[in-house]
Amino acid sequence: MGGARKPWLELAGEPVLVHALRPFLADERVVAVRVAVAPDEVDAAPRWLTSLDDRIRVVAGGKTRSDSVAAAVRALPESVEVILVHDAARPLVSPESIDRCIRRAGEGVGAVVGIPATDTLKQVDDEVRIVATPERARVWHAQTPQGFPARLLRTALGDPEARARATDDASLVEAAGGTVVMVEGERENLKVTHPGDLPLAAFFLSRREATR
Secondary structure, eight states: OOOOOOOSSTTTTTEHHHHHHHEEEEEOOOOOOOEOOGGGGGGGOHHHHHHHHHEEEEEHHHHHHHHHHHHHTTTSSSTEEEEEETTOOTTTTOOHHHHHHHHHHHSSEEEEEEOOOOOOEEEEEOOEEEEEEGGGGOOOEEEEEEEEEEHHHHHHTTHHHHHHOOOSSHHHHTTTOOOOOEEHHHHHOOOOSTTHHHHHHHHHHHHHHTTT
């Protein structure tokens, strides 16, 4: 995105992050929200974020994604029983996906929102030679939120070396011996990563608003 901070970008007149937060804030089961930002942005966090809801607190993130998640989790009340981790650049998460994630995590397992793969996927080596074709029926595209029993996630995040290797929170929990399952999400739950993703997200958002 040319160096732009994706959660701060405007989508349909509001920051991407506001769209990402709103479905969580509308759920009465959500008692606390922690937003990890760059350390030098904590004291300069925008007012539209800090005044959005009393449950929101801004915390200093770390060097890696997992370090930032760990910082946010440490700032949550010890009493929470289920923790959901969500990408700030996913503005189209639905209340239904959040509900499914909370329910499954509440049963004692990790839960990753995602969609079954529809394309044929190829595994390659360092020279980009195809070395395997995974069975498509067993492959899912992982999205967020990813939800976990709080104690399980806190334990998994406690290993700094594992955090450095992890690409998402589910892999951390898997490495710690936890069970993680997939729950059905939506194809619209895209992550704003490339310039073309923003107008696509705007289209999906307008279509969603038109059907309400």
